[in-house]
Amino acid sequence: MGELFVKERQIVVPGDVLATGMDYLPAGGAYRDKEDVRSSVLGILGINGRVLRVIPLKSHYKPRPGDMVIAKISEMTNSVWFAELDSFRDGVLSLREVPEYVGDGDDLSQYYNFGDHVLAKIINVGRTNVGLTLKGPGLRKLHGGRLITINAAKVPRVIGKQGSMIGTIKDKTGCRMIVGQNGLVWIQGAPQHELVAIEAIKLIDEKGHLQGLTEVVGEFIDKKMKNVKVADSEEKAHVPVEKVSEPEEEKPKKKAVGNKNKKTVTRGKKK
Amino acid sequence: MTTKKDTKRHDGRKANDLRPMEAKLGVVPNASGSAMFKIGKTIAVAAVRGPRKLHPKFLQDPERGKLRCFYNMVSFSGSGDRVRPGPSRRTKEINLVMENALAPTLNLDNYPGCGIDVYVNLIQTDAGTRCAAITAAAMALAEAGFEMKDMVAAVAAGSVNGQVVADLDKTEEDVEDAVDIPIAMMPNENKITLLQLDGKIKKEALKEAIELAKDACKQINEVQRKAIVEKYEVK
Amino acid sequence: MAKIIKEHIHELLSKGLRQDGRGLLEYRKNISVEYGISPKSAEGSARVKIGETEVVAGVKMGIGVPYPDQLDKGTIMVGVELSPIAGDRFESGPPSVESIEIARVVDRGIRESGALDFKKLCIKEGEMVWQVFLDIYPINDDGNLMDACSLAALAAMKDTKLPEFDKKTGLVNYEKKTKDSLPLSDEPLELTVYKINNEFLLDASIEEEKNMDSRLTVAFLKDGTICALQKGGNKEISAEDVVSMLDIANDNVKYLRKAL
Numbered sequence: 042m043g044e045l046f047v048k049e050r051q052i053v054v055p056g057d058v059l060a061t062g063m064d065y066l067p068a069g070g071a072y073r074d075k076e077d078v079r080s081s082v083l084g085i086l087g088i089n090g091r092v093l094r095v096i097p098l099k100s101h102y103k104p105r106p107g108d109m110v111i112a113k114i115s116e117m118t119n120s121v122w123f124a125e126l127d128s129f130r131d132g133v134l135s136l137r138e139v140p141e142y143v144g145d146g147d148d149l150s151q152y153y154n155f156g157d158h159v160l161a162k163i164i165n166v167g168r169t170n171v172g173l174t175l176k177g178p179g180l181r182k183l184h185g186g187r188l189i190t191i192n193a194a195k196v197p198r199v200i201g202k203q204g205s206m207i208g209t210i211k212d213k214t215g216c217r218m219i220v221g222q223n224g225l226v227w228i229q230g231a232p233q234h235e236l237v238a239i240e241a242i243k244l245i246d247e248k249g250h251l252q253g254l255t256e257v258v259g260e261f262i263d264k265k266m267k268n269v270k271v272a273d274s275e276e277k278a279h280v281p282v283e284k285v286s287e288p289e290e291e292k293p294k295k296k297a298v299g300n301k302n303k304k305t306v307t308r309g310k311k312k
Numbered sequence: 313m314t315t316k317k318d319t320k321r322h323d324g325r326k327a328n329d330l331r332p333m334e335a336k337l338g339v340v341p342n343a344s345g346s347a348m349f350k351i352g353k354t355i356a357v358a359a360v361r362g363p364r365k366l367h368p369k370f371l372q373d374p375e376r377g378k379l380r381c382f383y384n385m386v387s388f389s390g391s392g393d394r395v396r397p398g399p400s401r402r403t404k405e406i407n408l409v410m411e412n413a414l415a416p417t418l419n420l421d422n423y424p425g426c427g428i429d430v431y432v433n434l435i436q437t438d439a440g441t442r443c444a445a446i447t448a449a450a451m452a453l454a455e456a457g458f459e460m461k462d463m464v465a466a467v468a469a470g471s472v473n474g475q476v477v478a479d480l481d482k483t484e485e486d487v488e489d490a491v492d493i494p495i496a497m498m499p500n501e502n503k504i505t506l507l508q509l510d511g512k513i514k515k516e517a518l519k520e521a522i523e524l525a526k527d528a529c530k531q532i533n534e535v536q537r538k539a540i541v542e543k544y545e546v547k
Numbered sequence: 548m549a550k551i552i553k554e555h556i557h558e559l560l561s562k563g564l565r566q567d568g569r570g571l572l573e574y575r576k577n578i579s580v581e582y583g584i585s586p587k588s589a590e591g592s593a594r595v596k597i598g599e600t601e602v603v604a605g606v607k608m609g610i611g612v613p614y615p616d617q618l619d620k621g622t623i624m625v626g627v628e629l630s631p632i633a634g635d636r637f638e639s640g641p642p643s644v645e646s647i648e649i650a651r652v653v654d655r656g657i658r659e660s661g662a663l664d665f666k667k668l669c670i671k672e673g674e675m676v677w678q679v680f681l682d683i684y685p686i687n688d689d690g691n692l693m694d695a696c697s698l699a700a701l702a703a704m705k706d707t708k709l710p711e712f713d714k715k716t717g718l719v720n721y722e723k724k725t726k727d728s729l730p731l732s733d734e735p736l737e738l739t740v741y742k743i744n745n746e747f748l749l750d751a752s753i754e755e756e757k758n759m760d761s762r763l764t765v766a767f768l769k770d771g772t773i774c775a776l777q778k779g780g781n782k783e784i785s786a787e788d789v790v791s792m793l794d795i796a797n798d799n800v801k802y803l804r805k806a807l
Contacts, residue, residue, distance in 0.1 A: 113549055341599050343632070
């Protein structure tokens with residue numbers, strides 16, 4: 042009894058009727074509406090027996106205890122730092138939760154200042170506050186490197202099964218990389234390699250819902266890294282760098298060249 | 313007033329024909345969700361900002377988030393004189409009915425103290441602007457990852473020269489005795505979230521207009537769906 | 548405000564590099580101008596994209612009374628609306644000083660250059676003149692709005708055709724456009740040079756703009772005559788800096804012009 046209207050991995054939009062009949066059960070991203078099971082988000086349909094769930098393409102970060110996040114210090118009082126987790130939620134970092142000993146009357150900004158980014162762990166999630174700690178292996182203020190933001194829904198894809206994706210990116214680009222569950226990603230490496238890593242991450246952010254991603258990303262990085270090596274060795278010869286032509290939706294990327302004050306400006310018409 | 317379903321309108325359309333439509337997702341790349349919706353010559357561009365904490369603090373609702381809509385006609389979008397920038401009484405009312413059209417589909421409890429702001433610019437107008445704005449806004453909210461019961465679609469139904477029609481353009485709106493009935497619906501549930509009326513109409517004709525609108529909103533919803541799926545499908 | 552980002556930009560600059568891999572004086576590759584994007588309602592309109600920065604602009608013509616000290620000249624009013632559509636940091640409400648600055652700088656480039664012949668916009672001296680309303684709306688801010696706005700303004704003006712006007716009744720017929728364009732004898736266009744940490748850059752990204760020390764916007768006519776200048780940012784620049792920035796601007800404005 043009941044009828045299924047959709048296929049595995051189909052893209053569905055809010056309101057779509059996925060199935061009808063009490064046999065089918067809604068899980069995350071789906072809900073029951075009388076006899077029907079309907080989608081409540083824009084996402085990819087997953088079918089597990091009779092259970093239908095929709096994996097959102099984009100979502101807002103839901104903090105959970107144990108999550109590692111990259112947060113920016115935005116406020117402080119005498120005894121507490123506030124750090125931005127995302128566009129609408131702050132984490133709270135108390136004196137007790139930092140490894141340094143902070144004396145009475147010490148200026149908190151000496152330790153962690155406005156604009157600093159920290160790698161922290163979530164210890165509790167209240168109704169309005171999220172408690173953070175910097176006590177723990179690897180937790181610290183971040184120095185150097187650069188940051189980009191991806192959607193929280195794509196974090197698992199950037200990390201990959203048991204870290205396979207992030208491992209691939211790190212190995213192939215030689216960059217250090219940390220992915221915060223809240224969608225901030227920290228990268229550090231040679232400038233051109235950082236760029237390749239960022240482009241790979243942006244690719245996952247845009248196309249992360251497609252299958253066979255690990256191979257696609259692997260090949261993508263290989264191609265880009267080859268051009269970076271070519272650019273490095275051709276710097277002295279002043280040979281024009283070969284442009285990689287990408288499938289239509291991707292803009293042609295200009296390779297980073299180490300020359301200072303390179304005045305050439307090229308422009309192309311899109312479409 | 314009777315429906316003359318087969319009588320052609322001034323531009324050759326039948327009573328329930330909609331103008332050509334176009335929709336595109338992600339037109340404002342740095343917004344979490346955005347969309348362009350074009351119907352006939354009316355063009356609406358919507359972008360979502362937030363959720364973000366509302367300031368000043370007294371604006372915050374500690375129990376749930378607030379949906380705020382900002383409808384704006386760009387100065388060169390009107391067919392006559394330049395449109396003066398800034399909110400008028402009309403735009404403030406449109407903001408309110410837009411919020412009421414979209415909020416029933418959202419679960420705002422997940423965002424206490426926050427504002428979810430939808431900004432819509434009308435780049436060119438040829439009637440049906442608040443409906444185009446709502447249609448674009450619903451797509452933008454979907455792209456931004458908000459949980460919604462349904463994706464709202466809206467159309468300006470009405471009656472022109474005694475004929476009940478869907479999707480009035482400006483020429484039809486300006487006809488004497490024309491009746492303008494903007495309607496927004498949750499298309500899968502056939503629930504109405506926006507209903508306004510401007511003019512005089514008999515009950516039977518009004519019921520007919522609502523029926524036409526149901527069908528029109530389903531068509532518009534198809535256009536919305538296609539634009540969204542197209543963006544994310546395997547290339 | 549983020550230290551890591553600021554330090555990263557500075558570190559890269561010291562090596563002659565930028566965050567997105569461009570050269571310091573390199574414009575984003577995709578510069579496009581689309582004319583007539585709002586053909587039914589605007590007398591002239593255009594959409595400009597510099598990379599992902601997108602701006603639309605439109606011209607509406609009206610009839611009005613001239614200023615008392617310029618009885619034989621038409622008028623122009625330039626407006627810029629930095630709506631939150633374009634970026635998180637913009638707030639809705641009355642025009643911010645940022646949008647006013649862009650509008651006034653674009654205005655000066657047009658007005659002071661004499662490129663628009665206001666006398667030709669006069670219909671009846673002392674009584675009736677054409678008013679040009681040029682409004683610019685950024686749609687997506689990905690850096691360097693100033694240049695994008697200037698390019699969009701010029702493109703919208705070039706796209707403009709005067710509507711039909713009945714001298715006897717004084718009424719404009721917006722439904723019909725004539726073949727007459729605006730009396731534009733030249734094409735004022737602006738280019739902004741940014742300074743970060745003693746390095747000069749063109750076409751700043753959002754992060755670069757946030758971390759800039761100062762900027763110089765220069766408006767040029769086609770032959771290189773300078774018709775407006777605006778220094779922005781709250782740090783000082785030396786006279787030598789100004790000369791260098793003028794040279795850089797002069798050398799590069801042609802790339803923007805090519806897009807028209």
